[in-house]
Amino acid sequence: METKLRLIDKFSRLRDRMHDPEWRRYGYLLAVGKVLGIALVFGVMVLASSIIGKDVMAADPVVKANDIINPINTLWTLLAAFLVFGMQVGFTMLEAGFCRGRETVNVLMECVVDTALCGLLFYAWGFAFMFSSGTPWIGTKYFFLQGIPATYETSGVAFLAFWLFQFAFADTCSTITSGAMIGRTGFVGDLIYSFFVSGFIYPIIGHWAWGPDGFLATMGSKGNFLPELGTSFHDFAGSTVVHTIGGFVALAGAIALGPRLGRKFKRDGGAPMQPHDLVMATIGGLVLWFGWYGFNPGSTLSIMDFEGCGRVATNTTLAACAAALTAMLYGYPKTKKWDVSYTVNGFLAGLVAITCPCYWVSPTGSIAIGAVAGIIVVAGVDLLEYLRIDDPIGAVPVHGLNGIWGTLSLGFFACGKYGATGAFAADNSAPLTGLFYGGGMTVLAAQAVGSLIITAATFGVSLVLMYAVKAMGVLRVSRKGELEGIDNYEHGIGAYPEYALKHSAIPTGDYDEN
Numbered sequence: 001m002e003t004k005l006r007l008i009d010k011f012s013r014l015r016d017r018m019h020d021p022e023w024r025r026y027g028y029l030l031a032v033g034k035v036l037g038i039a040l041v042f043g044v045m046v047l048a049s050s051i052i053g054k055d056v057m058a059a060d061p062v063v064k065a066n067d068i069i070n071p072i073n074t075l076w077t078l079l080a081a082f083l084v085f086g087m088q089v090g091f092t093m094l095e096a097g098f099c100r101g102r103e104t105v106n107v108l109m110e111c112v113v114d115t116a117l118c119g120l121l122f123y124a125w126g127f128a129f130m131f132s133s134g135t136p137w138i139g140t141k142y143f144f145l146q147g148i149p150a151t152y153e154t155s156g157v158a159f160l161a162f163w164l165f166q167f168a169f170a171d172t173c174s175t176i177t178s179g180a181m182i183g184r185t186g187f188v189g190d191l192i193y194s195f196f197v198s199g200f201i202y203p204i205i206g207h208w209a210w211g212p213d214g215f216l217a218t219m220g221s222k223g224n225f226l227p228e229l230g231t232s233f234h235d236f237a238g239s240t241v242v243h244t245i246g247g248f249v250a251l252a253g254a255i256a257l258g259p260r261l262g263r264k265f266k267r268d269g270g271a272p273m274q275p276h277d278l279v280m281a282t283i284g285g286l287v288l289w290f291g292w293y294g295f296n297p298g299s300t301l302s303i304m305d306f307e308g309c310g311r312v313a314t315n316t317t318l319a320a321c322a323a324a325l326t327a328m329l330y331g332y333p334k335t336k337k338w339d340v341s342y343t344v345n346g347f348l349a350g351l352v353a354i355t356c357p358c359y360w361v362s363p364t365g366s367i368a369i370g371a372v373a374g375i376i377v378v379a380g381v382d383l384l385e386y387l388r389i390d391d392p393i394g395a396v397p398v399h400g401l402n403g404i405w406g407t408l409s410l411g412f413f414a415c416g417k418y419g420a421t422g423a424f425a426a427d428n429s430a431p432l433t434g435l436f437y438g439g440g441m442t443v444l445a446a447q448a449v450g451s452l453i454i455t456a457a458t459f460g461v462s463l464v465l466m467y468a469v470k471a472m473g474v475l476r477v478s479r480k481g482e483l484e485g486i487d488n489y490e491h492g493i494g495a496y497p498e499y500a501l502k503h504s505a506i507p508t509g510d511y512d513e514n
Contacts, residue, residue, distance in 0.1 A: 070156030070423055073302045077161045080298020083291050084168035088115055090287030091175045095182060096495075097281025098341070098393040100273060102485035103183040104495035110178050110190050117191070118171045118198040126170060127163055130203035136215035136225070138204050153212060155301050156423040165298065169242055172295075174198045176246030179395030180254040184261070184482055187490050189475040196465050197249055205457055206241045209233055209450060216450045226449065231442055233450030234432065236312075237299035239356030239406035240451055245458045247400020250391070252462035256470050259390035261482050266385050273392070278340055285344040292316055292351045296358045300421040308421050312358045316351065319358075319370030323350025326374030334378075342378055345394045349377035352399055353406035357413060359421065360432045365413035372409070373402045407451040411444025412436050 092111040096104045118126075125143050131152070134140030142148055145163065152162035174197055178190065208214040216233040218224040235241050264270025275281055297312045327346025331339050350370035354361075357369065380397025389396070416433035418426065433439025469475040476482075481489035488494055 069158050074158045074161045076303035077157045077165050080294035081165040081168050083294025087291030090284045093280050093284025097277040098275040099182045101276040105487040105491045114174045114194050115171050118174045121199040122167045122170050126203040130206045133212045157301050173202045173242050173246040176399050177249045179393040180250035180391040182392045186474050186477045189469050192469050209241050229446050231446045235356045236359045237296045237355045239403045240454050243352045243399040244403030247396050248459040249462040250395040252466045254389050256466035263390050265388045302423050304424045305421045305426045308426050315358045315366035319350040319354035319366045320347040322367045322370035323374035326371045330375050331378045345377050346374040349373040349398050349402040352402040356406040357410035360414040360418050362415045369409045407447050411447045
């Protein structure tokens with residue numbers, strides 16, 4: 001009886017509420033929502049049963065793995081590509097901030113034009129050389145993006161989304177190169193060497209490690225290069241493929257060019273030329289740090305590997321933090337000052353170093369890797385200063401030297417828990433184990449072989465390229481142009497036309513408001 005009374009009371013309250021227009025509207029919305037929800041559930045059930053439970057007839061087409069696009073992973077890859085492309089803002093600000101004011105427009109122009117040139121070259125043949133199958137040395141398909149399948153290999157990522165992601169990587173490598181060559185490179189010379197770096201050096205050498213049949217990617221297996229090693233070369237997001245290549249092309253360019261006019265090195269009683277805008281440089285560095293969250297986590301190509309993406313992002317962060325602090329502390333005794341340029345280049349060095357091992361190391365390992373990177377970058381700056389090599393932004397220590405360190409660090413710090421990322425989940429059945437975790441020298445040996453081959457090949461070919469462009473008389477701007485200021489000489493305007501610039505690029509503040 002009590003239950004019946006409660007039921008009658010509920011209906012009475014409902015009847016009273018339905019006289020209220022607001023409650024009536026709410027009731028209708030609730031009813032419609034429930035009906036739509038039930039219809040959606042039944043619709044999904046019917047669709048799933050038609051796909052999963054359908055009998056395969058003889059006339060049905062065979063669906064291949066690379067015909068099925070995974071929309072979630074494709075979206076993840078596109079978002080990562082946008083972040084990596086955004087790193088061009090960071091590179092432009094970093095280089096422009098660390099250079100002298102008289103060189104700023106030249107930096108802006110080179111960064112923009114290198115991006116445009118790289119995009120067209122990567123469309124025409126760069127991607128084909130690097131990421132298509134062909135030979136262990138070079139890819140031979142997909143020129144001008146012709147004959148492409150729906151997805152790249154078995155990743156499930158839409159092919160053109162993968163292309164965009166890898167174009168952003170190629171653009172990064174191209175931009176790294178210009179950093180060590182600021183202030184004295186002729187614009188025509190920049191176009192020529194950039195054509196060969198983006199069109200040939202980066203994609204062909206990159207194929208060796210990242211191509212589906214590259215000889216370093218298949219190294220260690222039966223019938224392939226060095227089968228006795230028992231494992232292949234690993235470079236998760238490009239410490240070697242992007243940063244070492246970019247860094248050693250930059251080194252070759254800096255050597256071929258020689259130092260800027262007026263650059264006097266410490267062993268000769270001089271000091272580095274001062275950057276003109278450390279605010280811009282620091283913000284540029286932080287923009288790069290943000291973009292690295294596309295660079296490293298995006299290289300999983302799969303947000304479905306939730307644990308792997310989170311681990312990679314965390315390791316990336318911790319390595320950068322550790323490197324910033326060790327670079328600052330290691331540099332302090334040298335100058336008795338807290339140097340912002342060391343600190344910025346420190347966290348960039350940590351980001352470069354963790355780029356290779358980020359998937360396979362623990363957070364503790366990433367801190368150790370970053371801490372070493374911060375010391376290497378400061379020591380590398382000193383080494384170039386001693387060798388009288390003019391690298392205005394520290395591209396060689398940050399990218400070249402720490403690209404090598406990051407690649408080798410996998411052989412020490414791979415923690416033995418993680419194997420490979422996958423379209424739907426990680427495959428940890430064959431984890432990588434480094435020396436410090438009981439894995440012996442196997443991974444370290446493979447990393448050393450791959451790093452040595454790519455570094456030596458890049459540096460050798462790049463020296464030939466740079467000296468060839470120099471022999472053409474276009475690698476370096478004329479003495480007159482450099483004394484006048486490369487911005488005015490090459491581009492017809494300075495970055496700060498309201499200021500009168502001395503040859504030292506220090507704004508005098510003398511200008512006519514009229």
